Amino acid sequence: MQVTGAVSWRREGLRYKKNEVYLDIVESVNVLMTAKGAVLRSDVSGKVLMKCFLSVRPACLRLPSLVAHAWLAQGMPELKLGLNDHFSAEGAGEAPASTSIPSFGGGSPGGASSGYADTARSWLTAS
Amino acid sequence: MRSKTIELDDVTFHQCVDLSRFSSEKTVSFVPPDGEFELMKYRVTDDVTLPFKVMPVVREVGRSRIEITVKIRAFGFNSALTATSVIVRIPVPGHTARATIDVTGGKAKYKAEGSSLVWKIARFPGQAEMQLSADVELVRASHRRTLHPPLTRPRCAGEHAGG
Numbered sequence: 001m002q003v004t005g006a007v008s009w010r011r012e013g014l015r016y017k018k019n020e021v022y023l024d025i026v027e028s029v030n031v032l033m034t035a036k037g038a039v040l041r042s043d044v045s046g047k048v049l050m051k052c053f054l055s056v057r058p059a060c061l062r063l064p065s066l067v068a069h070a071w072l073a074q075g076m077p078e079l080k081l082g083l084n085d086h087f088s089a090e091g092a093g094e095a096p097a098s099t100s101i102p103s104f105g106g107g108s109p110g111g112a113s114s115g116y117a118d119t120a121r122s123w124l125t126a127s
Numbered sequence: 128m129r130s131k132t133i134e135l136d137d138v139t140f141h142q143c144v145d146l147s148r149f150s151s152e153k154t155v156s157f158v159p160p161d162g163e164f165e166l167m168k169y170r171v172t173d174d175v176t177l178p179f180k181v182m183p184v185v186r187e188v189g190r191s192r193i194e195i196t197v198k199i200r201a202f203g204f205n206s207a208l209t210a211t212s213v214i215v216r217i218p219v220p221g222h223t224a225r226a227t228i229d230v231t232g233g234k235a236k237y238k239a240e241g242s243s244l245v246w247k248i249a250r251f252p253g254q255a256e257m258q259l260s261a262d263v264e265l266v267r268a269s270h271r272r273t274l275h276p277p278l279t280r281p282r283c284a285g286e287h288a289g290g
Contacts, residue, residue, distance in 0.1 A: 007158050009142060009143050009160040010143075010158060010160050010161060011161060021159075029175065029177065031179075033181060033183070035183055036183070042175040042177060043170060043172045043175060044172075044175055045168075046168070046169050046170070046171070047165055047167070047168050048165070049164075049166065050163070050164055050165075050166045051162065052160070052162065052164075053162070054159065077158065079157055079158075079159055080156045081154060088132045088135065
């Protein structure tokens with residue numbers, strides 16, 4: 001896989017005139033409260049949705065607003081997203097198998113915090 | 128800039144994400160599939176900053192009527208942003224006969240199946256305020272106490288709570 005660059009989730013030989021990447025963060029906030037207004041339970045479930053239309057060899061792909069970049073990895077486009085400073089994850093894994101990842105905190109390379117972290121909890125760097 | 132760390136629970140990535148690079152470099156690196164896909168899923172359960180302030184007032188008028196007022200203010204985000212698909216479920220007694228509902232925004236209905244008033248607001252702009260006022264009429268013949276379920280049946284905490 002590393003040698004040929006082929007991956008099971010992507011066809012080879014894709015060509016697009018315009019290389020495009022769309023990213024959406026969709027969060028649902030669920031709250032249960034009493035008739036008097038006391039919060040009993042609250043949680044957020046979030047999804048990071050993407051749409052990628054990238055050629056095998058993008059000549060020059062730039063995503064300045066995401067501080068993300070793509071480069072050639074064995075003939076395949078590769079994306080790298082930076083994380084917000086205030087982000088920490090526990091028990092991260094690949095779906096559906098759950099592979100444990102040690103938790104961490106602290107800064108990320110080139111990370112500026114998002115302007116509306118309060119509501120969006122946008123962990124992706126949005127400069 | 129916030130100094131607090133936001134902890135994500137139950138994080139799962141699409142199979143294309145390089146997990147070893149996520150733990151070593153704190154970056155989400157991947158060769159993307161073509162087209163649309165879900166890159167990542169997560170939950171936050173600790174210290175959730177609520178985007179709305181909900182102010183409910185529930186008043187029992189005698190044994191056959193309940194007046195409900197729910198005021199919601201989008202205090203947690205600025206007016207340039209909009210929350211979408213806001214749904215408020217307000218439980219009412221199982222022996223509700225009918226409900227007259229007034230809303231300043233969105234649409235609300237009494238749903239007999241779920242014994243609740245369901246208020247749907249498709250778009251809720253930041254800093255805006257919306258209100259629901261409902262007059263719930265109960266079936267008179269009922270001998271049940273209006274708002275409180277029988278204690279013999281086990282139920283989840285807050286199942287009968289408003290909001």
